[in-house]
Each structure stands twice: as C-alpha cells, then as structure tokens.
Amino acid sequence: MRPSLLLPKHTPTLLRQQQQQQNVSRGVFGCTVAAREQGHHPHHHQQLQLHTAATSTTSSSSTSSVNADEISHFSALASSWWDPHGPSRPLHLMNPLRHDFIADCLASSPEAATPLSPPAAAGTQTRGLRYLDVGCGGGIFAESAARRPGTHSVTAIDPSATILGVARQHARRDPTLTTGTPAEPKLQYLNASIETLPLPAAPERLFDVVTLFEVVEHVDRPAAFLDACGWFVRPGGWLVLSTIARTWTSWLTTNVLAEDVLRVVPRGTHDWRKYINADELRAHFEDGARPVVMGVVYVPGLGWKKVGGSEKLGNYFFAVQKRDVVRDRQNKINRNWGVRL
Amino acid sequence: MDVVVKRRAAAFVCRSCTRRSQKQLQLQPRLRLRRSYSSAPPGPDIYDVVCVGGGPAGLSLLTALRANPATAHLRTALVEAQDLSKLRSWKLPLDRFSNRCSSLTPSSALFLDKIGAWGHLERSRVQPYQEMQVWDGVTGARIEFDWASGTPPPAGTTIAYMVENLNLTSGLLRRLDELGGVSVFDNAKVEDISFGEETEELDLREWPVVHLTGGNQLSARLLVGADGANSPVRSFAGIEARGWDYGRHGVVASLQLEGEGWGGDQTKVAYQRFLPTGPVAILPLPGNLSTLVWSTTPANASLLKSLSPRDFIAMVNAAFRLGPTDLAFMHSQSSGQDLEYSWRLEHTPFNSRAVPQTVAVVQEGTIASFPLKMRHADTYVGERVALVGDAAHTIHPLAGQGLNQGQGDVQSLASTIEYAVSHGQDIGVRMSLEPYVSERYLANHVLMGVCDKLHKLYSVESGPLVSLRSFGLNAMNSFGPLKTFLMNQAAGHGTKVF
Numbered sequence: 001m002r003p004s005l006l007l008p009k010h011t012p013t014l015l016r017q018q019q020q021q022q023n024v025s026r027g028v029f030g031c032t033v034a035a036r037e038q039g040h041h042p043h044h045h046q047q048l049q050l051h052t053a054a055t056s057t058t059s060s061s062s063t064s065s066v067n068a069d070e071i072s073h074f075s076a077l078a079s080s081w082w083d084p085h086g087p088s089r090p091l092h093l094m095n096p097l098r099h100d101f102i103a104d105c106l107a108s109s110p111e112a113a114t115p116l117s118p119p120a121a122a123g124t125q126t127r128g129l130r131y132l133d134v135g136c137g138g139g140i141f142a143e144s145a146a147r148r149p150g151t152h153s154v155t156a157i158d159p160s161a162t163i164l165g166v167a168r169q170h171a172r173r174d175p176t177l178t179t180g181t182p183a184e185p186k187l188q189y190l191n192a193s194i195e196t197l198p199l200p201a202a203p204e205r206l207f208d209v210v211t212l213f214e215v216v217e218h219v220d221r222p223a224a225f226l227d228a229c230g231w232f233v234r235p236g237g238w239l240v241l242s243t244i245a246r247t248w249t250s251w252l253t254t255n256v257l258a259e260d261v262l263r264v265v266p267r268g269t270h271d272w273r274k275y276i277n278a279d280e281l282r283a284h285f286e287d288g289a290r291p292v293v294m295g296v297v298y299v300p301g302l303g304w305k306k307v308g309g310s311e312k313l314g315n316y317f318f319a320v321q322k323r324d325v326v327r328d329r330q331n332k333i334n335r336n337w338g339v340r341l
Numbered sequence: 342m343d344v345v346v347k348r349r350a351a352a353f354v355c356r357s358c359t360r361r362s363q364k365q366l367q368l369q370p371r372l373r374l375r376r377s378y379s380s381a382p383p384g385p386d387i388y389d390v391v392c393v394g395g396g397p398a399g400l401s402l403l404t405a406l407r408a409n410p411a412t413a414h415l416r417t418a419l420v421e422a423q424d425l426s427k428l429r430s431w432k433l434p435l436d437r438f439s440n441r442c443s444s445l446t447p448s449s450a451l452f453l454d455k456i457g458a459w460g461h462l463e464r465s466r467v468q469p470y471q472e473m474q475v476w477d478g479v480t481g482a483r484i485e486f487d488w489a490s491g492t493p494p495p496a497g498t499t500i501a502y503m504v505e506n507l508n509l510t511s512g513l514l515r516r517l518d519e520l521g522g523v524s525v526f527d528n529a530k531v532e533d534i535s536f537g538e539e540t541e542e543l544d545l546r547e548w549p550v551v552h553l554t555g556g557n558q559l560s561a562r563l564l565v566g567a568d569g570a571n572s573p574v575r576s577f578a579g580i581e582a583r584g585w586d587y588g589r590h591g592v593v594a595s596l597q598l599e600g601e602g603w604g605g606d607q608t609k610v611a612y613q614r615f616l617p618t619g620p621v622a623i624l625p626l627p628g629n630l631s632t633l634v635w636s637t638t639p640a641n642a643s644l645l646k647s648l649s650p651r652d653f654i655a656m657v658n659a660a661f662r663l664g665p666t667d668l669a670f671m672h673s674q675s676s677g678q679d680l681e682y683s684w685r686l687e688h689t690p691f692n693s694r695a696v697p698q699t700v701a702v703v704q705e706g707t708i709a710s711f712p713l714k715m716r717h718a719d720t721y722v723g724e725r726v727a728l729v730g731d732a733a734h735t736i737h738p739l740a741g742q743g744l745n746q747g748q749g750d751v752q753s754l755a756s757t758i759e760y761a762v763s764h765g766q767d768i769g770v771r772m773s774l775e776p777y778v779s780e781r782y783l784a785n786h787v788l789m790g791v792c793d794k795l796h797k798l799y800s801v802e803s804g805p806l807v808s809l810r811s812f813g814l815n816a817m818n819s820f821g822p823l824k825t826f827l828m829n830q831a832a833g834h835g836t837k838v839f
Contacts (some may be wrong), residue, residue, distance in 0.1 A: 022705070084772040092772055096764040144765030151765075172544040174562075174767055175387055 065225035075162035079277030093303040129151035132207040135215035139167035146187035189273035206234035212241040246275035250314040291320040360377035369659040385558035392565040397420030398730030398747040399567030400513035407520040408456040418524040425527040434454040438595040442632040444501040444741035469499040470609035478616040506834035529553040534577040563769040572732035578723035584716035590642035592635040597702035615799035643709040655682035725769035
C-alpha cells in the first residue's frame with residue numbers, strides 16, 4: 001500500500017502507542033536499577049540460562065512485537081542474505097558505519113563505556129564488550145561484532161528460524177566465530193524474539209550494547225518493543241538502532257526508487273507507514289541521557305556517507321545510553337567530597 | 342570430541358586464543374594425550390594471511406601488517422621458493438653494485454619509512470637523484486627536469502632514489518625479522534593450491550589451502566599472490582592477465598663513469614634517450630657508479646651481451662651520443678665497436694654536458710637481459726585471494742614505475758585489511774577487498790597506458806608523428822609549471838593524478 005496524500009496527518013505507530021500507554025511507566029532509560037530488580041520484566045523469574053534454539057518457538061502471544069508477514073518476507077530472502085551483490089548489498093555496505101557509530105557513542109562517555117566490574121570481581125581484567133543483536137537476520141552485524149577486537153561475546157536473536165539457519169551455516173566459515181567457551185560462545189544465535197528471551201537475573205550478565213539495526217520499522221508495537229530491548233542494557237550501556245525517517249524523501253527513495261524503479265531492494269521490504277522519525281524516538285526516551293543521532297545517505301557507487309541533519313530525510317542511526325544510577329550517585333558523592341576537600 | 346575440535350580451530354586463529362587453549366590443554370592432560378595419539382594426518386595450519394612470494398611486494402606487505410598495531414595480531418605466513426638466509430647475509434663492497442636496481446619514488450620511500458624498513462636498508466648504497474634529462478634520439482628534442490625551472494616542492498628536491506632490489510628486499514627482511522611473528526616457509530615451492538574441507542564444526546570449503554614441498558599445508562583466510570608475473574596464485578583464482586610482449590629486451594649492467602656526474606655529488610642526474618629501438622637510460626648510483634637499463638630488440642640485446650667489455654662500453658657511450666643510423670650500423674658488427682665509435686664520435690657534434698659522463702668500466706658479470714612485457718590482470722581480487730605487484734601487473738620499465746606500483750598496491754591492501762579488521766569484516770571476502778581494487782586498478786591502468794603509449798610513440802622513426810612529438814616535448818620544456826607538475830607526479834608528491 002502507498003501512503004495517501006494526507007501524509008502529514010498520518011499518526012505514527014510509535015506515537016499512537018505512546019498515547020495509549022500513558023499510564024504505563026515509559027522509558028526504561030529513566031527507570032532505576034531498583035525498579036528493574038523488582039521484577040517489571042515478564043521473564044524475570046525464569047532462570048539465568050538463555051533459551052536454546054530447540055526450546056524456543058516464535059511467539060504468537062499478544063505481547064509480541066513480531067509481525068508474521070515480515071517474518072515470511074525476510075525468510076524468503078534468506079538464501080541471498082550473504083550475496084555481496086544480492087539484495088542485502090546496501091546492508092553489507094552500511095555495516096562498517098554501524099561500528100563507527102557505536103565507537104562514537106562509547107567514546108562519548110568513556111568512563112561508563114568500560115563495563116563496571118561488580119565489587120566481587122574487582123581487580124580482575126577488564127573484559128570486552130557483550131553485545132545483544134536483536135533481529136540479527138543472516139548475521140551481517142552479529143558476525144562482524146564478534147570478530148571485532150575488544151568484543152567479549154555476541155548474542156544474536158531473530159524470530160525467523162529459516163534466516164537463523166543461514167546465519168549459523170555462514171558463521172561456520174570463520175574459525176574465529178567458533179571460539180569462546182561452551183557457557184559463553186563468541187557468537188551465539190538464538191531463535192527468539194525480545195519478549196521470549198529471558199532477562200538475565202545477574203546484572204553483570206546484562207549487555208553493554210544492545211543493537212536493533214533496521215528492525216524497529218519492521219515490528220508491531222515499536223514502543224513496547226524498544227522498552228523490552230531496554231531491559232537488556234546494563235546501566236551505563238547503550239541501546240543502538242538504525243532506521244528510516246517517515247518523510248516524503250524516504251517514501252520516494254526507499255519505496256519507489258529502491259523497490260520499484262531500481263529494484264535494489266526486494267519489493268515489500270519496507271512499509272513506509274511503520275517508519276519512525278528521530279524526534280519521535282527522542283520523545284520516547286525523554287527520561288534518558290541525551291541521545292546521539294547521525295543521519296546517513298546512500299550514494300550509489302560510493303556507499304553510505306554520514307550527512308549531518310539527514311536524519312530528518314531518511315536513514316539514520318540513533319543511540320541512547322542507559323542511566324547508571326549507582327554510578328551517578330557515586331559520582332555525586334565524589335564530587336561533594338571533592339568540594340569539601 | 343566436539344570440544345577438542347573447537348579448541349583446535351580456536352588455536353589456529355590468534356595468539357591469545359592459542360595461549361588460552363594451550364593453558365587449558367595443560368590443565369587437562371587427558372585431552373592432550375588424545376590429540377597426540379590421533380592417527381589422523383595433521384590438517385592444514387590456519388592463517389589469516391598467507392603471502393606467496395618474498396619479493397619487494399610480499400615482504401613489504403607482511404612488514405606493513407606486522408608493524409601496524411591494528412593488524413599485528415593477524416596470523417601470517419610467508420612462502421618463498423628461494424633460500425632467505427642468502428638474502429639475509431647479502432653484502433657487497435661499496436664499489437660493486439647489483440645490476441637489478443629500481444627507482445623508488447619519495448612516496449614509496451615514505452611508506453617504507455612508515456613501516457620501519459627504510460632504516461634497515463644499506464643507506465650508503467642508496468642514491469637520490471634531483472634532475473632528469475630526457476631527449477628524443479631522432480630529433481634531439483629535449484626536456485630537462487630540473488627544479489631551477491620551477492619551484493621546488495617543500496617535500497624536497499629528490500625525484501627518486503636508486504636502490505638495488507637486493508638492498509631493498511634484504512632490508513625489508515631484516516625489519517620483518519625484527520618484528521617477528523611471521524611463519525616463514527622458505528626453500529619451499531607451492532606444489533598445489535586447493536580448497537579446504539568441511540568438518541562438523543567448520544566449513545572451510547572456500548578457504549584456499551597451499552600445499553608446499555615437504556608436506557606443509559597452509560589454510561588461508563586471505564591468500565596473497567606476490568608471486569610475480571607468472572603468479573600461481575593468480576592461476577588458482579582463475580584471474581586472466583592480458584597484454585602483449587613488446588618484442589624488446591631490457592639490457593642491464595652496472596657501470597663506472599669517468600666522474601661523479603656533471604652535477605657532482607649533490608645534484609645527481611638521470612638520463613634517458615628515446616631511440617627507435619627503445620629507450621636507453623643511465624641512472625646514478627653512489628660515487629662514479631651508474632646503472633644501465635637499455636630496452637632494445639632481442640637481436641641487439643644478444644649482440645650486446647656477446648661483446649667484449651671495451652666494445653660494450655663503446656656501444657653504451659654511442660647510445661647517448663651517436664645517431665640512430667650510426668647505432669644501427671654498429672649493431673650489425675660482431676666486434677670492433679670500440680674503434681668504430683671513436684672515429685664516428687669525431688664527426689658527431691654534441692654537447693658533452695647534456696649527456697652522461699663517459700662510461701669507463703662495466704662491472705664484470707653484471708650484463709644481463711630480460712624480456713619486456715605489458716600485462717594487466719583482469720582484477721586484483723577473488724574470494725579469499727588478492728594480487729599485488731607483478732602478479733597483478735607488469736609494466737614497461739621506461740618510467741621506472743614497476744616497483745613503485747607494487748609498493749602502492751601493498752600500501753592500499755594493508756590499509757584495506759586494517760579497515761576490515763577494525764570493522765569486524767572477514768578480511769578474505771571479496772566485499773572487504775573491494776576498496777583495494779577500486780583504489781589501485783584504474784591508477785595502475787592509466788600509468789601502464791601512458792608508458793605503453795610513450796614506448797609506441799618513440800618507436801616511430803619518421804613521419805609527422807616524429808615532428809609532433811618533438812614539438813610537444815620542446816613545448817613542455819619551455820613551460821615551467823607543467824614541468825614542475827610532471828616532476829611532482831614522478832616523485833609521487835603533489836596532487837595524485839596517476
């Protein structure tokens with residue numbers, strides 16, 4: 001379906017949900033560690049052990065963000081996911097920028113970027129970053145994150161078993177990705193949605209970086225989905241996503257040009273009505289720390305380029321850091337002591 | 342058993358993983374026993390980069406990777422057919438020079454310095470030159486590249502450095518030994534290159550496996566072909582190299598001139614004269630030594646190699662002073678060129694300061710020749726394969742750019758690998774290697790085309806093309822800014838065009 005000419009009056013999905021959810025505590029990035037420990041997450045009482053592929057099934061409960069049509073669309077693309085000249089080429093080309101963006105985010109608050117070692121483990125070596133990649137697809141980002149120097153481990157989830165089959169097969173081509181320990185492999189694929197993934201009980205098992213690349217525009221109930229993803233971010237960690245703004249430009253470029261005219265993206269990949277604007281995301285995370293936004297533009301023949309302000313036009317990256325209440329309090333005490341001394 | 346397989350795979354990947362798994366194995370002696378009693382033949386060793394060919398390109402690639410902290414952790418191997426200990430112990434007295442010399446541009450030298458190799462060269466055997474004299478052997482039209490006619494660049498007045506290839510490779514090898522960490526397989530020929538296998542844990546069916554004499558098998562995430570014009574790696578990848586033979590041979594020799602050159606020790610000059618049979622060049626080495634590169638017909642080349650030293654010297658001196666007709670006649674004589682030259686010289690007017698000083702001695706055993714070709718591979722990369730240097734392209738030596746092109750390739754490939762590593766890309770897949778091709782292919786192609794056209798332009802002996810090329814050369818000579826630009830291009834600084 002194409003958007004009507006009443007474009008500006010279209011109520012975005014995210015805002016609609018926000019209106020519906022006004023009474024629900026909004027923005028996990030404003031919530032405290034204490035609130036999380038009181039068990040807001042539906043899966044909190046489950047064991048720390050994560051699902052294995054065999055036991056998890058695609059959730060069809062009413063709380064799921066998974067859209068059955070989207071799953072079947074992407075499952076059909078599974079075989080071409082890793083073809084560098086196939087329909088996923090733009091994603092392959094965008095991947096390095098994702099790492100640059102994450103590196104920029106981590107560098108923006110260096111003291112919080114290193115995982116906070118729990119007091120018991122004090123003095124032990126600083127470990128690398130733990131990633132959770134939500135909607136990992138064939139594993140373009142997940143594999144690269146696992147390969148990067150400075151990564152401890154990557155957990156990657158996707159509701160499509162077909163695509164995960166492709167991802168697992170592809171990861172076998174690189175011995176680096178089969179390293180790690182049986183308890184925590186370097187790269188682990190799980191057939192799960194964020195709602196069916198159990199929240200680790202131990203805070204140190206939360207993730208330093210939770211990524212949702214080109215995902216929010218494909219889920220139902222994005223507001224609830226973002227909140228659910230937020231639970232998995234450790235305090236001081238980052239929720240990082242990329243998506244497309246809902247504008248005339250993005251309709252023309254991603255729907256008309258990319259899918260219908262140039263056919264560089266398979267038809268039916270994008271539903272323009274589900275696109276989310278950066279301002280809407282900013283409003284959603286208003287309780288959190290200041291978000292980082294970076295607009296990117298695809299130049300045929302050259303690839304993706306960072307263009308300041310282009311988040312108002314089309315593709316953009318968005319990241320928000322989860323508040324670290326404990327550290328904030330400690331910093332405050334330190335500051336006060338500093339003043340007194 | 343799963344665990345064992347996984348550990349083995351891990352052990353091949355990086356040093357820290359290797360250390361960890363060794364520690365684990367020490368803690369569990371049972372596992373180690375099981376491994377050592379295994380009757381299965383040892384599988385291939387897994388490397389991130391296997392470089393076939395230990396010439397200037399291969400050695401500087403490995404040096405660049407090892408010298409860069411971002412890529413130093415990669416597991417690398419070097420395969421070389423020659424015995425590298427001979428190269429390590431290469432030494433010649435200062436009055437003897439190897440006949441295979443190259444002209445290194447300042448940008449190549451800068452790169453070698455960046456990877457820490459420049460300091461390992463025998464610097465007393467490296468000769469920078471500051472001027473070039475190039476002229477047309479038919480019409481005498483001339484272009485003088487000296488900085489007086491234009492503003493010298495802030496980067497210095499050096500156009501290029503004359504370096505013996507062996508000085509360069511032995512210096513690179515010393516630097517590589519200093520860095521350490523590369524598994525070196527020298528004295529080893531590549532017997533076969535096949536693809537890897539699929540196991541329960543791993544699917545290495547797209548990974549090249551290099552089989553060496555002596556039974557070693559090296560599995561490569563990225564297989565680099567730095568293995569010369571007849572590259573086995575290129576054949577394995579199914580990449581065609583197209584081009585043509587020039588029907589010319591390059592005759593080389595180490596020469597001693599009667600002095601240090603017209604500009605003395607401080608201003609060294611390179612001379613090149615375009616003869617209808619091909620360009621002849623005398624390039625300065627330290628003191629009164631120089632190196633000769635003379636492109637000529639195979640018949641002329643074999644005659645030159647058969648001459649007595651006296652007659653050979655006479656031919657070289659004649660090549661810079663006499664006319665093409667005189668030279669053609671002297672090439673038809675089987676001996677006696679020395680006498681022929683002295684009387685013909687008396688009747689040939691020329692400006693002695695516009696040609697190199699007279700050659701006095703040719704060093705014994707330095708006269709050699711090799712066929713000249715132009716070849717360009719269709720692409721420089723395949724899945725898990727990259728080609729550098731002569732494996733990717735062979736160029737006419739008239740501009741002295743062959744080795745520099747190879748160094749340019751290496752610089753580009755090393756930075757492509759660095760980018761891929763830092764962004765978590767698999768350095769072997771074509772997608773990760775694409776920037777290397779797009780950065781180098783066209784640049785090399787343009788330069789090769791220019792050299793090829795120059796060769797063809799100056800092969801013409803008469804007709805309108807001759808006056809046209811002379812007009813062009815004279816016009817260029819009187820136009821300072823263009824000359825400065827061309828000199829900067831030759832030196833590799835200024836805005837990159839080629």
